[in-house]
Amino acid sequence: MAGVSANRLELLQIADAVAREKSIDRTIVIEAMEDAIQKAARSRYGQETDIEAEINPKTGETRLNRRLQVVETIEDISKEISLEMARDRNPAAEVGDIILDPLPPMEYGRVAAQNAKQVIVQKVRDAERERQYEEYKDRISEIVNGSVKRVEYGNVVVDLGRGEAVVRRDELIPRENYRYGDRIRAYIYDVRREPRGPQIFLSRTHPQFMAKLFTMEVPEIYDGIIEIRAVARDPGSRAKIAVLSNDSSIDPVGACVGMRGSRVQAVVNELQGEKIDIIPWSPDAATFVVNALQPAEVVKVVLDEDAQRIEVVVPDDQLSLAIGRRGQNVRLASQLTGWDIDILTEAEESERRQKEFTDRTEIFMSALNVDEVVGQLLASEGFTSLEEVAYVEIDEIASIEGFDDETASEIQLRARDYLEALEAELDAKRRELGVEDTVKEVPGLSNAMLVALGSDDVKTLEDLAGCATDDLIGYVERVDGETRREPGILDDFDLSREEAEAIVVAARLKAGWITEADLAAAQAEEDEDEATEDESDETAATDAAAPADA
Secondary structure (H helix, E strand, O other): HHHHHHHHHHHHHHHHHHHHOOOOHHHHHHHHHHHHHHHHHHHHHHHOEEEEEEEEOOOEEEEEEEEEEEEOOOOOOOOEEEEHHHHHHHOOOOOOEEEEEOOOOOOHHHHHHHHHHHHHHHHHHHHHHHHHHHHHHHHHOOOEEEEEEEEOOOOOEEEEEOOOEEEHHHHHHHHHOOOOOEEEEEEEEEOOOOOOOOOEEEOOHHHHHHHHHHHHOHHHHOOEEEEEEEEEEEEEOEEEEEEEOOOOOOOHHHHHOHHHHHHHHHHHHHOOOOEEEEEOOOHHHHHHHHHHOOOOOOEEEEEEEEOOEEEEEEHHHHHHHHHHHHHHHHHHHHHOOOOOOOOEEHHHHHHHHHHHHHHHHHHHHHOOOOOHHHHHHHHOOOOOHHHHHHOOOHHHHOOOOOOOOHHHHHHHHHHHHHHHHHHHHHHHHHHOOOOOOHHHHOEEEEEOHHHHHOOOOOOOOOHOOOOOOOHHHOOEEEEEEEEEEEOOHHHHHHHOOOHHHHHHHHHHHHHOOOOOOHHHHHHHHHHHHHHHHHHHHHHHHHHHOOOOOO
């Protein structure tokens, strides 16, 4: 009896030890042991037998029972028991009840013990993986410390203590080398369930890694007084970070730099000497872009809000500084602000303006049959097209120095006559190309656009309805590491993506491919997705504001 008690005690001690070592619930280990005993018992009593094993979590006593269903007529003796026999054991038994038939304790052979061990190991491993996933899935966007366990093909496997993570080669800062046992600090950017267990992905190149490092070094960011609004990085080389102070008495840039640069230097050291430009964030796009291009000076900016593009004019001697080595400065500024940035020197801008002025003057001279002086006057007064001249208020032309009402009326009449003749010519060409009248009825298309469509063999409503937005306005793709732009059919007409989409949708409506109800349903679904995305962004912003667990 003493030997049996010792075995029972040993069983519980093993369960406790495994639970502690693997950081999982003791109950899970005991359940795994019960499953292993059940499997071993089935191999002895027959696989068809329904066996239940139970380990008392307090005493360690193991009980084996065969589960038998109460039936009127026995068909399978290994799983069923007659009502009469069942009532001998339990007078209250009814058909359909389950009766537990105790089985004698059994000795385990070597094969049974080996199988039992495999079951326990697998169950414990599964429980350990689930525990690891549950623990780390809520820690995405935190910084963690660990030690290098091994390096495989440039990927670094990190021991986090209660889990294992990987830093892929492209998530390491260039020229970083890690060996077994090195300490490493990184940012958790993803945790995924995979067939071989949960995978924790770390990064040292992620922009938020730098943001979190600043949060740890700058108490004002941790307290929410200073906000990090945007980060752009060229890992291991250079980075820009935009900061905003919610307290007018605190300079956000100075607070991030620290006394004699101590705070920013701590981040630089962690990032292997990456140079960091700390930029004051501004709600005004032009001001923000000018700040982001530091240390270059900017003379003038021109914004195109529809295309999210900004043109920046810099002094001739500042061009290389504004662009940066291999375009790094302007590329990072663009990433930081979210605007496409075109940089021109003052000389280039002046030359371009002069060319535009000359081109417009020639158009006015030719179309309106006027001399060079009149053409130049119209161009210098800001008229950029014949449409403007034809349809502005007549006072705007009459107010030009040297013009009177009669001259203004004559110029406007000539502009309208020219445009009408041009439209008639384009319409004739459209018919000649075979573009159907139904295509002309699609909103947003001019005769010039119809000619361009016809020249590209888009001639019927079905042809236009079958076009994608990219077919009309072109698209950009990367081929062999180089960015290449494929032109669209209506490339010359400066259409926005929204305008091109509207043309395609209108054609599909007119062709009967879709209905207004389909559009309403799609819009409702899009609104719902946006609402969900906004909710996710709010959650992410809250998580980002929370302190990181170093």
